[in-house]
Amino acid sequence: DAGVTQSPTHLIKTRGQQVTLRCSPKSGHDTVSWYQQALGQGPQFIFQYYEEEERQRGNFPDRFSGHQFPNYSSELNVNALLLGDSALYLCASSSAATYNEQFFGPGTRLTVL
């Protein structure tokens, strides 16, 4: 049983560019959450998707947007990249029935130059 997968593993972009990160949830999970982990910090909640809609959002600007597809996979888009967007982006999946437990993917390391 594959766990949560994320692509790409690493990404280097320049300021002002746009980036798309992808996540496939664990089998049987229908909910996807995205977190940003800056160096030396804990993960910070960006937003959560359920039934193809954004269900809850953290304190992130509108430059951060997402999407969930009918197969429950998800994308995170970041526009107009800033140096401060450099971080590890983590995807976590869960099921609506057991949402207490979120399973994390390995993350995508984004570097903005």
Place this chain on the structure above:
Amino acid sequence: DQQVKQNSPSLSVQEGRISILNCDYTNSMFDYFLWYKKYPAEGPTFLISISSIKDKNEDGRFTVFLNKSAKHLSLHIVPSQPGDSAVYFCAARRSSGGSNYKLTFGKGTLLTVNP
């Protein structure tokens, strides 16, 4: 405003001894708490959790204690093993009020278990 605090950035213990990792929270609406372990180049892995209706939860070598009046929880690992060396994150969640999905994390504590 950091609602979940792990005040010890690092902890070093000898193999076989007890490791105690601490976590404090400020939001009294939090009612579910989790510990995650993270190795380099991997995502956080769920370890153990506790609901606010309990004060202790045990799973093998791992025990989590919750003191609601002090808004404090701790993770005990007994006996500690070198493979336990990782960053440990404390996380909290509230079950109602429209914020019941996101996890709020502390900054983590790096545990090193020396052979």
